[in-house]
Every structure is written in structure tokens, then in C-alpha cells.
Amino acid sequence: MVCNPSTEPWFCYSCKESFSDCSINNLSVTGGGISCVCLNARSVVPKRFELSAYILANKFDVVAITETFLDNSIHDIHITPPGYTVFRKDRSRHGGGVLLFLRKALNGSLRPDLDDDCEILWVSIPTKSSSLLFGIFYRCPNAPLSTLEALHSSVCSAVSPNQSIVLCGDFNLPDIDWPITSPSIRTPATTMFCDIVSDCFLTQLVSTSTRHDNILDIVLTNVPSNVFSVAVCDNLPGTDHDAVNFVIEVEVNAKNIPPRYLYDYISWAMWKDLFLSAIDESVPKLKWNCRKIKHWFSQDTISLIHKKRKLYKAMKSSGSPNLTAKYRYISNLVRSKTRNETKIKAITLSNCFRTAAKKFWQWVTSIRRYRMSLPPIFNGDTTVTNDRARADVFNKYFYSVFTDEDCSDLSSLRTDSKLSSIVESITFTTQDVYQELLQLNLNKACGPDLLTPQILKRSADFIYFAKAFDSVAHEHLLLKLQLLGIDDEDLVLEELNDM
Missing domain, CATH: 3.60.10.10 (Endonuclease/exonuclease/phosphatase)
Known part of the structure; x- marks a missing residue:
């Protein structure tokens, strides 16, 4: 095992x-x-x-x-x-x-x-x-x-x-x-x-x-x-x-413990609009050892702990006063070093809260092993432990305490003149989306679409060109792609048409 x-x-x-x-x-x-x-x-x-x-x-x-x-x-x-x-x-x-x-x-x-x-x-x-x-x-x-x-x-x-x-x-x-x-x-x-x-x-x-x-x-x-x-x-x-x-x-x-996989972006040359299925098939993965x-x-503190353990055995077998004194000295040193290193760790994490908040919250997540859960609920003579059954018990209780109100004589809602203006429409241009993609933080987690910030940021040019292809001169776009290292015009036109 x-x-x-x-x-x-x-x-x-x-x-x-x-x-x-x-x-x-x-x-x-x-x-x-x-x-x-x-x-x-x-x-x-x-x-x-x-x-x-x-x-x-x-x-x-x-x-x-x-x-x-x-x-x-x-x-x-x-x-x-x-x-x-x-x-x-x-x-x-x-x-x-x-x-x-x-x-x-x-x-x-x-x-x-x-x-x-x-x-x-x-x-x-x-x-x-x-x-x-x-x-x-x-x-x-x-x-x-x-x-x-x-x-x-x-x-x-x-x-x-x-x-x-x-x-x-x-x-x-x-x-x-x-x-x-x-x-x-x-x-x-x-x-x-x-x-x-x-x-x-x-x-x-x-x-x-x-x-x-x-x-x-x-x-x-x-x-x-x-x-x-x-x-x-x-x-x-x-x-x-x-x-x-x-x-x-x-x-x-x-x-x-199942293995964890990370995408290997080193050998990744160009992103295309193939979404998650294409990412899983094309992007190499690394097996992450999380054990x-x-x-x-x-390491000095760990070595001192092992040294303290060896000194204890030698002290017990020989009974030497010198070894006893040395064991007490090492024991006190272990206590001092573990406390100091724990204190330094806490100070370091607190100092990097604003500059490297991710490290701080990783540490917070690591110590938050306790998760609140509802205890068993006594419903009459029965004990309810199933989540759905507990939800039904609460639902029936809250429903039972509600009263039926007469809503026929409610006064009309007051209309505030300050809130009379209505935003008819909100417009986002292609350039706005392009700028937001370029400013993505690569250290953030992916959104509900499961597209990582690395993928979105590195593919910003392709997303922008695909949307702008019908409104910008093709020669300008092809020149831009050539500056990015893409020279085959037929390949470029085919890829843009696919988008």
C-alpha cells in the first residue's frame, strides 16, 4: 500500500x-x-x-x-x-x-x-x-x-x-x-x-x-x-x-487520487476556432504529480528532527549526561525553528496579499478542510439525512407558515422620475472585445465556457480578424498575418473563411 x-x-x-x-x-x-x-x-x-x-x-x-x-x-x-x-x-x-x-x-x-x-x-x-x-x-x-x-x-x-x-x-x-x-x-x-x-x-x-x-x-x-x-x-x-x-x-x-493534467503550451503554435474538443485533441498534456x-x-528543520530522534536513542542506550544535554539543546532548537518558520510563513503570505493574492488564497484553500453540512433533521418520529428529503421538509415547513394575503387593494407603484430614462441598447465593437482579450490575466481560472485565459489571449488576433474580415480590406489583414509569420495566402483565406 x-x-x-x-x-x-x-x-x-x-x-x-x-x-x-x-x-x-x-x-x-x-x-x-x-x-x-x-x-x-x-x-x-x-x-x-x-x-x-x-x-x-x-x-x-x-x-x-x-x-x-x-x-x-x-x-x-x-x-x-x-x-x-x-x-x-x-x-x-x-x-x-x-x-x-x-x-x-x-x-x-x-x-x-x-x-x-x-x-x-x-x-x-x-x-x-x-x-x-x-x-x-x-x-x-x-x-x-x-x-x-x-x-x-x-x-x-x-x-x-x-x-x-x-x-x-x-x-x-x-x-x-x-x-x-x-x-x-x-x-x-x-x-x-x-x-x-x-x-x-x-x-x-x-x-x-x-x-x-x-x-x-x-x-x-x-x-x-x-x-x-x-x-x-x-x-x-x-x-x-x-x-x-x-x-x-x-x-x-x-x-x-486521480492524476491532474495541465496543458503544455510550449509546442502550441496557433490556436484555431475549434473550441474544447479541438483543444483536448490538439494541445499536448502533462501528467501532474499531486501526491x-x-x-x-x-530542510534544515526536518534534518534537526531526525537528528533529535537519533540523539534520543543514543541517550537512552548510553545514559550519558553530555548526550542528555545535547538532546535537550536540539529539542529546544527544533521548537524554536518550527515556530519561527511558521511565523515567517504567515508574515510572508500576509505581505504578498496585494501583490500575489493567488498564493495567499491557495494557502487559505489548503487549510479550509472543514465544510459545513446540515445535521440530521428530526421530522416527527423519523430522522431525515438525505439532502433532497431535508429540502422537502424545510419547504413544507416554510410553506406552512405563509399566509394568504389580499392583493386586490395594492396601491400602484410610484414611478420615480430619476429612473425614467432607459438604456435602449449597449453596443460592443470588435475592437472593444479585442482589447479586453489582450488584457486578460493569464493566472485567472477559466470561465463557464472552460476556455482558459491563455487560449483566449493567444487567439485574440484570430478572433479579431475573423470578425473584422467583412469590414476591413483583405490586403491589410493578409499583411498583418504575414507579420505574425503566416505567409501562405491561400491557407489564410481558407482558415478565415472557416471561421
Whole structure:
């Protein structure tokens, strides 16, 4: 499977004014499965730039985050990296909350039927055989037993004989001996959770501590043979939890992104009045590769993120104070550079709003992934979700509140003397149309006739000559065409007659 990132443009300041080709290659996981990471963010909003850089640099397909500290005042566009779809379950700006980032190519969908009275989120990912259920869960340290009861209910609803599930998150249960799935210190919470794992035939795969000497962030699955490369790695700055990286071996039905074609005008010599059919047949086309994610981070920042990841592994293996100090320095440098480059990108786009508005609106379009849609409508005892049915419900309601008015006694409309003059006719000359064609902006989109500005502007002379042929001396037109490089008089007369 190849995970295709979004086609939406993101820009990098290192490209200066051209804003071109600064992108991360899409992640190819052919034969390798879905790359996943589980993070404890301790508030996403202040780390949103570092989070985007971390995800884009490491090319994860699924990003599971606990302790997001979000509420409905934070819109998805402020936290979602390009090329990803976000699924959230918020608590408040002061604690808790879970979310999932999925590559759009995975075509994941939310499973609200598995939701329960706890901080858990399930997403279904289509596969070649059936589907994969991926979940994220967070339990605060002093949560009541009702939280684990809700977790038990949700997991039991998700588990079925032919259903593969993966559940990760911060469970805050350190007193469990995971190799044998037994409480090391027996408490009601640890006993109940071990019973849940056993009853649902789940296997816990994390064997290294994720916070100090405790295993708090774990990965559970009912298909342990399909989850591999489980490793504890570096997390975002400002959190005391380590991240858990793992890969799920599964064949995914990736969403195919159709190729984009652009007209190649280099070899285009002369335009004739053949409209769209002739354009598609005559003008060469180029296949446009739209599978790269454009972003604003420089290659130096991406390299620093990879260097930080290597330093983390070296620091963990050696325990050297020098490496620890160096890792902290690089981590702070990554945070500073990502924030500065994001700030510079915003300033650059705001400065070029008047001179290069197209670049600004391309960026606006790229972050406006959220589209408003009508929620389901309750019509009596039925729920209406179809667009046409909803329109009919609104139509019947608005019609029902209208009243029949007596229009027989309406006073005549007052005629304003200032509006008595009427424009009899508006005349456009051939020369007016010709001048407008010459002033077309080539960077604008085509109109409803689907003729691009390049075609109209380059063909202005031919359009003008075709209309003026009956009113201007033929010798003058032929001389004009010869100046344009067309010397065959018989060919010219034939072409003009065809027009």
C-alpha cells in the first residue's frame, strides 16, 4: 500500500517567492503496513507547530494523541497537519481529551456506536479482507472504576471473531506485570483491567517504560502477529511521556487520487476556432504529480528532527549526561525553528496579499478542510439525512407558515422620475472585445465556457480578424498575418473563411 498525502498546497519560506517544490515525499509502506505512533501531548495547542513538523518529518499514517486539552473553541484547521483527517473527543482546555490523525488515503470513518462514558475513540479503516478498528483511550490516574467499566463495554462491543482491533493510549496503570498480565500490586483498578484484557483475548505489546520506570502508554490488540516494530521513542518537547511507535501489517484499500493534467503550451503554435474538443485533441498534456505534501518547514528543520530522534536513542542506550544535554539543546532548537518558520510563513503570505493574492488564497484553500453540512433533521418520529428529503421538509415547513394575503387593494407603484430614462441598447465593437482579450490575466481560472485565459489571449488576433474580415480590406489583414509569420495566402483565406 502507498499512503497518498493530500493534494492541498502548503508553502515553505525557504522557496522565497516561488513557493515551489519544497515537499516531503509521500510515505511508501508497500509490504510494511501502517506506521502508527501514540503520544501523550499534555496540551496540543501550544505544541501544534512542533506536532505538525514531528508528524510530517516521520511520515506517520496514524497518530493517536492523549491529553489533548481541547474544547470546541479550537477548530480542526488550527491543529490538523496537511494530508490528514482528524477525529476528536474533547474534555476541556484544562485536561484530558483524545484524538486521532489519519492519512486521508486510509479513508477512515468514525465509529460512534462504540463510544461509551469514558475518553475513548474508535475509527474503522477499510482493508482488503474486512476492516481494522483503531482506538485511542485515556484514563486519568485517579479515575473511578466506572471508567474501566465503560472501557470494558466499549471493547466488548468492538471485539468479534473476524474483527481486528488495535487499542492504544495512556492507561495510567503502572502496577501490572505485563509479561504475565497480572497485577504486581493488587488494587480494584488493576484487577479489573487485567480481567478486561483476558476476557477480550487482548495482548499488550509495550515492554519498555514510557514514563520514568513505569509502563503507562500501552498497545493492546487481538492480533499480535500483525503488530510489529513496537518501540518507545522520543516525544514532543514539554511532556514527560515517551512516544510509542509501531507498525500494523495489513493490506489497506488506499483511496486512489486521480492524476491532474495541465496543458503544455510550449509546442502550441496557433490556436484555431475549434473550441474544447479541438483543444483536448490538439494541445499536448502533462501528467501532474499531486501526491506530495507541500509544507513550510525548511530542510534544515526536518534534518534537526531526525537528528533529535537519533540523539534520543543514543541517550537512552548510553545514559550519558553530555548526550542528555545535547538532546535537550536540539529539542529546544527544533521548537524554536518550527515556530519561527511558521511565523515567517504567515508574515510572508500576509505581505504578498496585494501583490500575489493567488498564493495567499491557495494557502487559505489548503487549510479550509472543514465544510459545513446540515445535521440530521428530526421530522416527527423519523430522522431525515438525505439532502433532497431535508429540502422537502424545510419547504413544507416554510410553506406552512405563509399566509394568504389580499392583493386586490395594492396601491400602484410610484414611478420615480430619476429612473425614467432607459438604456435602449449597449453596443460592443470588435475592437472593444479585442482589447479586453489582450488584457486578460493569464493566472485567472477559466470561465463557464472552460476556455482558459491563455487560449483566449493567444487567439485574440484570430478572433479579431475573423470578425473584422467583412469590414476591413483583405490586403491589410493578409499583411498583418504575414507579420505574425503566416505567409501562405491561400491557407489564410481558407482558415478565415472557416471561421
